[in-house]
Amino acid sequence: MSVGNTRKESAVVLWREYFPRYEYFKVSSLEEALKLKAEYGENAYIGAGFTCLTRRMRAGKIFPKYIIDIKGVEELKKIESNGDEIFIGSAVTFHELKANSLIAEHLPALRDAALGYGDLELSYRATIGGNIGNASPQADSAAPLLVYRARVVLKSLSGERELPLEEFIVGVNKTAIKPDEIITGFRIPHPPAGSKSGYLKFKRSAEDRAVVGIAALVANIKEPSQRTVRLAYVSIAKTPVYLREAEEIFKKDEPINKLINEAVEAAQSKYDMPVGKRGIDLRATKEYRLHLIKIGTKALLKKLIEGVEVL
Amino acid sequence: MPDSYKYVGSKVQRIDKDKVLGGAEFAYDFELPGMLWAKLVGSPYPHAKIVSVDYSDALKVPGVVAVFTGEDFPFKVGLYAADRDVLARKKALYYGHPVAAVIAESLDAAEEAATKIQVEYEPLPYSLKVEDSLKPDAPIIHEEMHTYKHAVFIYPKPGTNIAHQTKVRKGNVEEAFSKADVVVEKVYREPLLSHYYLEPWTGIARVRSDGTVEVWSSHQSPFAVRELLSKSLSIPMNKLVVHHLYTGGGFGGKAGLLLEHLPILFSKKLGGRPVKLRLTARENFFYMAQRAGYLIKMKTGATKDGKLIAHWGEYYLDAGAYADYTVNMARAIGLTATGPYEIPNIHVDSFAVYTNKVPTTAFRGFTMQELHYAFESQIDELAHKLGMDPAEFRLLNVFKPGISRTAIGERLKEDAGDPATPIKEVVKMLSEDDEKPKKPWIVRGKGIAAFWKGPFQPSSAASSAIVKVNDDGTVDVLVGTGAMGQGTITALTQIVAEELGIPPEIIRVSPHRSTDMVPYTWQTVGSRGLFSEGMSVIMACEDLIEQVREVASIVFDVNKNMIEYSEGKACVKGEPWHCITLKEAALGYMNPKGVTVGGPLIGRGYYVPPRNVLTDPETGQVLEEGHLAPFYTFGAGGVEIEINLLTGEIKVLKAVSVYDTPAVNPGLAEGQVVGGTVMGLNIAMRERLIYDEEGEYKGVFPEGMLLNPCLTGYLLARASDIPEKIEFKFLGVKQKDAPFGAKGIAELTMIPWPAALANAIYNAIGVRITELPITPDKLIEEIRKQKPELLEQAEKYLEVNL
Numbered sequence A: 001m002s003v004g005n006t007r008k009e010s011a012v013v014l015w016r017e018y019f020p021r022y023e024y025f026k027v028s029s030l031e032e033a034l035k036l037k038a039e040y041g042e043n044a045y046i047g048a049g050f051t052c053l054t055r056r057m058r059a060g061k062i063f064p065k066y067i068i069d070i071k072g073v074e075e076l077k078k079i080e081s082n083g084d085e086i087f088i089g090s091a092v093t094f095h096e097l098k099a100n101s102l103i104a105e106h107l108p109a110l111r112d113a114a115l116g117y118g119d120l121e122l123s124y125r126a127t128i129g130g131n132i133g134n135a136s137p138q139a140d141s142a143a144p145l146l147v148y149r150a151r152v153v154l155k156s157l158s159g160e161r162e163l164p165l166e167e168f169i170v171g172v173n174k175t176a177i178k179p180d181e182i183i184t185g186f187r188i189p190h191p192p193a194g195s196k197s198g199y200l201k202f203k204r205s206a207e208d209r210a211v212v213g214i215a216a217l218v219a220n221i222k223e224p225s226q227r228t229v230r231l232a233y234v235s236i237a238k239t240p241v242y243l244r245e246a247e248e249i250f251k252k253d254e255p256i257n258k259l260i261n262e263a264v265e266a267a268q269s270k271y272d273m274p275v276g277k278r279g280i281d282l283r284a285t286k287e288y289r290l291h292l293i294k295i296g297t298k299a300l301l302k303k304l305i306e307g308v309e310v311l
Numbered sequence B: 001m002p003d004s005y006k007y008v009g010s011k012v013q014r015i016d017k018d019k020v021l022g023g024a025e026f027a028y029d030f031e032l033p034g035m036l037w038a039k040l041v042g043s044p045y046p047h048a049k050i051v052s053v054d055y056s057d058a059l060k061v062p063g064v065v066a067v068f069t070g071e072d073f074p075f076k077v078g079l080y081a082a083d084r085d086v087l088a089r090k091k092a093l094y095y096g097h098p099v100a101a102v103i104a105e106s107l108d109a110a111e112e113a114a115t116k117i118q119v120e121y122e123p124l125p126y127s128l129k130v131e132d133s134l135k136p137d138a139p140i141i142h143e144e145m146h147t148y149k150h151a152v153f154i155y156p157k158p159g160t161n162i163a164h165q166t167k168v169r170k171g172n173v174e175e176a177f178s179k180a181d182v183v184v185e186k187v188y189r190e191p192l193l194s195h196y197y198l199e200p201w202t203g204i205a206r207v208r209s210d211g212t213v214e215v216w217s218s219h220q221s222p223f224a225v226r227e228l229l230s231k232s233l234s235i236p237m238n239k240l241v242v243h244h245l246y247t248g249g250g251f252g253g254k255a256g257l258l259l260e261h262l263p264i265l266f267s268k269k270l271g272g273r274p275v276k277l278r279l280t281a282r283e284n285f286f287y288m289a290q291r292a293g294y295l296i297k298m299k300t301g302a303t304k305d306g307k308l309i310a311h312w313g314e315y316y317l318d319a320g321a322y323a324d325y326t327v328n329m330a331r332a333i334g335l336t337a338t339g340p341y342e343i344p345n346i347h348v349d350s351f352a353v354y355t356n357k358v359p360t361t362a363f364r365g366f367t368m369q370e371l372h373y374a375f376e377s378q379i380d381e382l383a384h385k386l387g388m389d390p391a392e393f394r395l396l397n398v399f400k401p402g403i404s405r406t407a408i409g410e411r412l413k414e415d416a417g418d419p420a421t422p423i424k425e426v427v428k429m430l431s432e433d434d435e436k437p438k439k440p441w442i443v444r445g446k447g448i449a450a451f452w453k454g455p456f457q458p459s460s461a462a463s464s465a466i467v468k469v470n471d472d473g474t475v476d477v478l479v480g481t482g483a484m485g486q487g488t489i490t491a492l493t494q495i496v497a498e499e500l501g502i503p504p505e506i507i508r509v510s511p512h513r514s515t516d517m518v519p520y521t522w523q524t525v526g527s528r529g530l531f532s533e534g535m536s537v538i539m540a541c542e543d544l545i546e547q548v549r550e551v552a553s554i555v556f557d558v559n560k561n562m563i564e565y566s567e568g569k570a571c572v573k574g575e576p577w578h579c580i581t582l583k584e585a586a587l588g589y590m591n592p593k594g595v596t597v598g599g600p601l602i603g604r605g606y607y608v609p610p611r612n613v614l615t616d617p618e619t620g621q622v623l624e625e626g627h628l629a630p631f632y633t634f635g636a637g638g639v640e641i642e643i644n645l646l647t648g649e650i651k652v653l654k655a656v657s658v659y660d661t662p663a664v665n666p667g668l669a670e671g672q673v674v675g676g677t678v679m680g681l682n683i684a685m686r687e688r689l690i691y692d693e694e695g696e697y698k699g700v701f702p703e704g705m706l707l708n709p710c711l712t713g714y715l716l717a718r719a720s721d722i723p724e725k726i727e728f729k730f731l732g733v734k735q736k737d738a739p740f741g742a743k744g745i746a747e748l749t750m751i752p753w754p755a756a757l758a759n760a761i762y763n764a765i766g767v768r769i770t771e772l773p774i775t776p777d778k779l780i781e782e783i784r785k786q787k788p789e790l791l792e793q794a795e796k797y798l799e800v801n802l
């Protein structure tokens, strides 16, 4: 039994049907979008698939005055390679990621993430730019992009800049984007030759966001000094986590299972789902998420190293 | 009755397809000229004194017509226990409790004004748990319980948080336990649930110039809504019309009194102008009643030879802030006490207990899913302790119709059904394939659960029907049962076609029912629709046939017993050229000379359960030989599952169920089975309304708030969660006084799954889960507690070999 506040307060709770009124621009070129962004800045929201934007508007979390719909901008829908780097346009949908052969060949972890996206119908709308732009702790694409060392490409009328993904996402629904900028896409160096990578997602139902999501990339596993092991996690903290410690841990010349255990512990120590038994998103208990970090990391590495699929 | 029928028993395609085609009209969409909109605001505290309400700023918003608060309506409303304020008065009893309403010309204006309402509260101690509500120093949620009106069979305990208690006493339990060779004692829990019907509740009301109050709303049972409104608001029934449109799902959540009183009272205060109150999906979690939570304590004893001899239980329903319907549910679970098994010594108390949570009401299964989850787990444990096969153990104890007496001393009729065969069949259906999983960290298990259920209704619950013949020989059928998608319209059409010997195409059962236009039926609940309406329709057809025979006997000048009716006509025996068709007799038969015999054909029929009786308040035993319900459907369900020991994930490979009754329409019955299976399994594995019962989220979420009022937080089954194999059988065991022998099935199809799943888990890994939902995190936690070695072994398979 709990005792409430003894303070008197004047308030009511209210759930509205109201949807913010906004001015809508459907642009067909990046140029047009950048101009609008330059003019309206923070008051203008980019809409790509709208799968998050409309939800947050309905929930009364954001009140855009202007919405710039970039779905139809062809140059943002490219997936191409220049031999060194792969560029993925921000308006590429999860469905397109699933279906693309460059992705399948070079960035299998990103393909896994697209396959695991929580809603088949929405995968035809939801974009990778929106996934990162929304900066949710569960953003599936973030983990693969982190292990692939993706850089976010940001453009405004005054030019282009790039930021490592780690620096781009700074908090729950918070990014380092400037008011006049648009994410045009992601630049991803081709992964090391012979490397293997994948993404493993745990969910509560067949169609759900991640309870825990794990991406890994492994190369030259047999030679400790040459070894590359990269690990990244979503839905274990307020922002996606790139486990920098793993890089050093796996360089050590010790039995691999010992190193894996060490990496698991390092990852578990990153757990930061604010409060309560189930974490702020109520998806699962802390104990269970720690358990999944362990089981999932081990299973994914076993698959990438030995080719044995456990989960 | 012959055993093979032309229409009954065949897969006649569903007639009412409006919903699938997008043509159905719902209260949600319904509008009237000059209509006003209402918007509610809720309390941000789970329990608080309302000190003052200031809505002066709200009234200044253009388009606002009025603001009402609890003080405008100083009376209670309700059905079994009239415990509900119209709007919170003096105290708010849960987070979200409506404290005021704005009425405006547009929804926008109403919402805008609602943001400007100021309410001053004085927070009070609150309780979010049954255990807390029962403590001697618990905050009393309904201080004025002693003044509440309630039904004769409801026993509130003023001065406590107990809204109702049912007692069942039979034999001598203490003595019996001392003779028991094995005893199992456990505590089972289920959380509050949402019905999550797709159409949020909506109601529109107006007062006509002649004083008639009209209401269009999203409900299951138009006549129950009328009865409650008439009693609660003192409106004579001839001045109160409840219109039933298509209802977007109910699952029990739209039975009984909903929120119709709000738009009615608002309209009355505003000169009768139509007022619409439409909830958003999120509001629906707070303003509508949800399903109670359960805390079930059980102790059950058996002898070495496998006979159940003693059962003790305390069943608590967490009723939330209002228990209007939940009190009767507490009665249902108490009186059903021991599932489909005969036990000579029983001591059970069941309670509905107030807490500061959202109000609760009926839910598909009316406590039987919850009872059977607990009781069938007990049975499974006892069988294991006795070293007996769980199915064999069940068969030793299951009711024998004609011989057995139930927990309340009711002797089951000879033709009450077949409780045993479904158990045997389910076992057979499960064991057909016995493949082993290929991976050692994946284990398989099978589990079964038996069940029974009849409709829990007042002993007088009546139904009626009218069958009219139109001028062209087509037929209109009027019934009062609600159309929520359950398929009654099609099945009743089949019954009329069979009875009158005419094709279904020329029969129409209207989906719309207004209480001033269609004959009475008590409620659309308890799997009783097709049974009760079916009986009424059969009687109405018989009445109609009598009328045609009467006309024919006059026209052909023969004794009435010389007239035979079949295939839509009445003929003189042996003279097939002397016939009158339904069409010819529709408005009265006119002979060649212009003389008309008879008049418009209207058949009338009704059904009232024969010999349903009440029970003794002190012992729960029937007051005289009789029954609690007009039928009981018996059945069993089973699942075959795979458990991933690494993740705790459960995959249901196969879900099988068997019902003793025949099916009037096997196609629609299949729909019920698939829907019920999916719903029951999802309740077993995913659904729960989350409250911060342990105070872990203080400072993060408002205190006492329901934490997951949306579909990302409240997990419904998605298409890919549905098991690939859902198999079922209807045994076709007929009850004599049932429509074509058929009993209800709608709720039955969702009852066995949580129990079967828990038993399958036990069968697979020896871990007993006594709390729903069985989520992967809970399963891993329980494995860690009960069988840690399983986890350790499984994790070995994750070692990397380099």
Ligand SMILES: Cc1cc2nc3c(=O)[nH]c(=O)nc-3n(C[C@H](O)[C@H](O)[C@H](O)COP(=O)(O)OP(=O)(O)OC[C@H]3O[C@@H](n4cnc5c(N)ncnc54)[C@H](O)[C@@H]3O)c2cc1C
Binding pocket: A045, A046, A047, A048, A049, A050, A051, A052, A053, A054, A055, A070, A090, A091, A116, A117, A118, A119, A122, A125, A126, A127, A128, A129, A130, A131, A132, A133, A134, A138, A139, A140, A141, A177, A181, A182, A183, A184, A208, A209, A210
């Ligand atoms: C039912 C459902 C299931 C979901 N399942 C998953 C899941 O499994 N995994 C997952 O990760 N997410 C999931 N989501 C969340 C969401 O669909 C994804 O994050 C999606 O990728 C968002 O993309 P979008 O194009 O729809 O973004 P939008 O809604 O259009 O935008 C999201 C945010 O990013 C900003 N933004 C978009 N594009 C740009 C750009 N080019 N430049 C700058 N800012 C930009 C927008 O202004 C907005 O703030 C789910 C959502 C729903 C409703």
